[in-house]
Amino acid sequence: MNNPIAGKGVLLTGGSRGLGRALGLALARAGARVVLVARHADELDEVVAAIRAAGGEAHAVVADVADKDATTAIAGQAAAAVGPIDVLVNNASTLGPVPLRLLLDTDCEDLERALAVNLVGPFRLTKAIAGPMVLRGGGTIVNVTSDAATEAYERWGAYGASKAALEQLGRVWAAELAGTGVRVVNVDPGEMDTRMHADAIPDADRATLADPARVAAEIVALLQAEPGPAPGARVAIRTAPGAGASTEAAVAGASP
């Protein structure tokens, strides 16, 4: 079976929790050589160990994507570990302080932090990674976005504005990189059963939320699809809810 992910170098930010963790596991299972970025070494090491225990390849880079000086270090350490990067997933993001606040109550510094992590960090990393991709004539960059980028949810102003701007950057990247072989897509994973979601909406009914492992499997399928989504496309993933059920478990669970 054609597997365009096998052997590819993947750089994934926000790799220690939630969707990032699930995506790291799924990408490695598909044969990718995965570099995970996150701020906390202990959480990151746990994910790397889990991937390696399953026979996959994973490397940890401890860094904050909002730190300007970390950009070159992240790109350099990733390329030292797996060679030139074929896929960049800008997944790391912050909600800012929770409970989420009305815009009138939002501190300016909190908006700035959301922009630094969710917008400026991905911009810098994309700049560092897309250049060598263009030179080699191929690569994929995925920006993980949210429906808060397109809907005006109360209290989601800072986060939503940062994701809307990230999506717009993605579209302009795609326009500017047309014909280079490098593809930029925005992926909205939908509402998932993650710690971030619990922080934002503590009283949500978890039974209505998607399992990040199933969403991760959909994103891997998207990366393996030929020809795959058009450059600049916004892909909304809406898997059936099912907390705790991985794709495999869901299949197994279908048996009586």
Add this chain to the structure above:
Amino acid sequence: MKPATTYPDRRDDVRLLVVDPLTPGESLRETRTTALPDFFAPGDLLVVNDAATVPASLRGRDAAGNEIEARLIAARAEDRFGAVLFGAGDWHQRTEDRPPPPALSIGARLRFGALDAEIVARAAASPRLVELRFAVGGDALWAALYRAGRPVQYSYLAHDLPLWAVQTVYAARPWAFEMPSAGRPLSWEILLALRRKGVRWASLTHAAGLSSTGDPAIDAALPLAERFDIPAATVRAVAETRARGGRVVAVGTTVVRALEGAAARAGGELRAGAGETDLVITPAFRPRVVDGILSGAHAAHESHFSLLAAFAGPERLAAAAAHAERAGFLTHELGDSMLVLPGALAPAARAAA
């Protein structure tokens, strides 16, 4: 010529001297790097070194507490690097004025911040040219190098150089111990304009080492053997370019060394793959793969100058150097540029521009 003491506002807008070693009549033209695409023709191939620049300068102390700076010059194994040792002082002093490091024997331990290392070999040429084995290897060593290391600095600079400032726009694997600086003026604006004109690009990775150390014994041995990796796609692009009469233009000395070094190893035939070369390009060298070179502006006494002579010929190069001197071109890592390309100033090229 004077060195540039800071980076330009725009990386792709510095002075450019075009030298045409072939066309009778006009053989020199002064312009700016933004005009680079004007001097290329459809079917030409630009080959760049995609090595990212490593934070190769590590400051620390030996076991007796003496200050040490180690500048990494070559990767040898997962936990080992070749290095040149310097004593107290910093980059504000010229390397030749720095005190030498204390005499350190094999087995001596060094500490760079939280990173421990041991000297496991010393070169016959100089006791300052050593091999370091670090206490960690692989991912952990790279993380420690990016934490503790800084890019090699230069005494003529007005300020510290941050790591991002010594990267090209296409930097990928961290193989270069000093910036492959000939490619510094290339922006995506220029690279995409070249492509629109029908010029192809290709890349290779070459582990550019230190250009000078201030230690005459070591400098006499430079450049040391450096490793390279040439993708099959680049070998194909070179062959297709030559078959169709296009010109192969190397961006920088490191690309010339990799392409010509690889060809020299295989009887003149360029082959894909990794290797190491100690090829030194002298004015008498006859390139087999490369037709032209984009380079930094160099003064006549610099070692890069003799490499340029292999492409421009001694007379035109002397005229170019005299022009650059008169016109106040800036040299070194952040300076102005020179393009040596046969036919660059031919009327046909001008008409197409």
